[in-house]
Structure formats: structure tokens, C-alpha cells
Amino acid sequence: NAGVMQNPRHLVRRRGQEARLRCSPMKGHSHVYWYRQLPEEGLKFMVYLQKENIIDESGMPKERFSAEFPKEGPSILRIQQVVRGDSAAYFCASSPPGQSGTEAFFGQGTRLTVV
Amino acid sequence: AQSVAQPEDQVNVAEGNPLTVKCTYSVSGNPYLFWYVQYPNRGLQFLLKYITGDNLVKGSYGFEAEFNKSQTSFHLKKPSALVSDSALYFCAVRDGGWGTLTFGKGTMLLVSP
Numbered sequence: 001n002a003g004v005m006q007n008p009r010h011l012v013r014r015r016g017q018e019a020r021l022r023c024s025p026m027k028g029h030s031h032v033y034w035y036r037q038l039p040e041e042g043l044k045f046m047v048y049l050q051k052e053n054i055i056d057e058s059g060m061p062k063e064r065f066s067a068e069f070p071k072e073g074p075s076i077l078r079i080q081q082v083v084r085g086d087s088a089a090y091f092c093a094s095s096p097p098g099q100s101g102t103e104a105f106f107g108q109g110t111r112l113t114v115v
Numbered sequence: 116a117q118s119v120a121q122p123e124d125q126v127n128v129a130e131g132n133p134l135t136v137k138c139t140y141s142v143s144g145n146p147y148l149f150w151y152v153q154y155p156n157r158g159l160q161f162l163l164k165y166i167t168g169d170n171l172v173k174g175s176y177g178f179e180a181e182f183n184k185s186q187t188s189f190h191l192k193k194p195s196a197l198v199s200d201s202a203l204y205f206c207a208v209r210d211g212g213w214g215t216l217t218f219g220k221g222t223m224l225l226v227s228p
Contacts, residue, residue, distance in 0.1 A: 004158075033215060042220035043159075043205065056215055091158060093216075101147055101166040104216060106159040 002026070004094050004107035005074075012113045013082045021077040021110045025094030032075045033104060034067060037089040046090075049075060050097075082114045117142045117210045121219035128196045129227050136191040136222045138206030147209040148189040149216065150180055152202045159205065165189060176200070196226045 005024040013019050025032050034046040048056040049069035060067065064082075069075040079086055089111045093104035118141045128134045140146055147166055151159040163174025170182045180191045189206060203223050207216040 006158075035218075040220075043218040045215050045217065048215050059215075093159075101164070103149055103161045103164055105161065106151070108158040111156075 004029075004092055004105050006090075006092050006107035006110050008110060009108060010111050010113070012115060014115055015083060016081050019079040019082050019086070019112055021079075021090050021092075021112070022074045023077070023092030023094075023107060024074040025092075026096075026105055028096055029094035029105075030097045031095045031104075032069050033093045033095075034075075034077050035091045035093065037091060037109070043091065046077070079112075082112070084114050087112055087114045117208050117217045119206050119208050119217055119219035121204075121206055121222045123222050124220075125223045125225060127225050127227065130198050131195050134193050134196045134200070134224065134226070136204050136206075136224060138189045138191065138219060139187050140189060140206070140208040141187060142208055142210040144210045146187075146189075148180075148182065149207040149209075150174065150178070150189075150191050151205045151207065151218075153205065153221070154202050162191070162204075196224075198226045198228055200224060201226045 007022050030051050032049045035043040037043050045059040047060050047067045064080045066078045089109045091109045093106045095104045120139045149164045150162040153159050162178050163172050165172045165182045173179045178193050182189050203221045205221045206219045209216050
């Protein structure tokens with residue numbers, strides 16, 4: 001059973017470009033979470049999705065950021081018109097349905113650098 | 116709202132000595148508590164969790180954590196540290212069995228030979 005797969009591992013974008021980060025959860029997992037890690041700030045929750053539904057997006061910036069988890073395919077975190085402040089490591093985690101208290105499993109992260 | 120505090124940015128310990136990494140939490144309901152470890156340029160690896168039951172929880176790599184409801188703490192411990200334990204450690208809390216994890220800022224553990 002492969003773990004949570006994120007790609008790309010490293011992404012460089014120029015200011016104003018779009019960044020697309022992909023996350024394939026573990027097999028059988030239908031809950032996906034996105035976190036952002038900035039230096040000296042730990043992990044900040046961004047969004048919680050289930051298949052075709054956004055459950056909690058309270059951590060998402062109001063503009064330029066969006067996320068989806070379609071019925072088929074990976075979850076996508078999309079950042080439009082990137083700025084230098086978007087440079088960070090973005091982690092995806094997944095957990096299975098129907099199991100209260102289970103831990104989330106994390107991917108290796110995508111390190112976004114905006115130049 | 117739920118929150119986690121890790122009061123130490125860094126903990127230094129000599130190899131073979133016991134280690135403690137501190138964590139306190141705040142939730143309105145029943146706390147579900149987790150410890151994760153992050154090695155450089157890697158994702159987070161799960162170490163252990165407290166859901167219910169015994170206050171002392173044993174996890175991976177010889178780590179354990181003690182849940183203290185009155186002090187709202189969940190400190191991570193290991194009887195004898197290894198140099199390879201050097202990493203960034205995150206405490207996390209979830210209010211109830213579902214939903215999002217809230218993480219502390221992380222504590223860097225440095226184990227010297």
C-alpha cells in the first residue's frame with residue numbers, strides 16, 4: 001500500500017504564474033487535508049476535503065487559493081498569481097472514512113519556491 | 116477553538132539521557148492527541164496518539180507520551196535518547212474523533228553524541 005503521494009516534490013514558479021500541487025491519498029482514504037509549513041511557523045491547516053466536497057476551508061486564504069478532490073484522480077491545491085510569500089512547503093495528509101480517532105498520514109510535501 | 120503550545124523551540128540532550136518534549140493543549144471537547152516527527156526535507160511521520168484509556172501511550176522508536184487531563188498536557192518522552200532521534204517534533208490535537216488537526220509550532224530535538 002503506497003503512502004500519500006505528492007507531486008511535484010519541488011516546484012519553482014515566477015511571480016504571477018500558477019502553481020498546481022497534487023496529492024494522491026493512500027488507498028482507501030477519502031479524507032484529504034492540506035497544510036502549509038512556513039519557516040519558524042509550524043504547520044498551518046488550510047483545507048479539509050472529502051470526495052467532491054470541501055468540508056472545512058477555514059485556513060485557506062480568501063483569494064488566489066483553491067482546492068478540489070474530484071471523484072476520480074488526485075486532490076489539487078491551486079495557487080493563482082503566486083507571490084513570494086507563497087513560498088513554503090505544502091503537505092497533504094489523508095485518513096480513512098468511518099474510523100474515529102485514526103491518525104492522518106502525510107506525504108513528503110511539495111516545496112514551492114516563487115522567484 | 117483548539118490550540119496546541121510547544122513551549123520549547125529546541126531541546127538539547129546527550130545521547131543515552133532521558134528526553135522530554137513538552138506539549139499543552141486546549142480543546143472544548145474530548146482531546147485526541149498526536150505526536151509526529153519530521154526529518155529534514157521529509158514529511159511528517161506518525162509516532163503515537165492518545166484517544167482514550169491509559170494515560171501512558173507507547174509509540175514508535177521507543178517513544179511514549181503521558182496524557183495529563185488536569186494539566187492539559189501530553190509530553191513526549193524517551194528513556195534513552197539516540198543521536199538519530201534528532202529531528203523536529205510536532206504535537207497535534209483534534210477536538211473529537213473527526214476533523215482537522217491543529218499543530219504546535221514544533222520543537223527541534225538535538226541529541227549530541
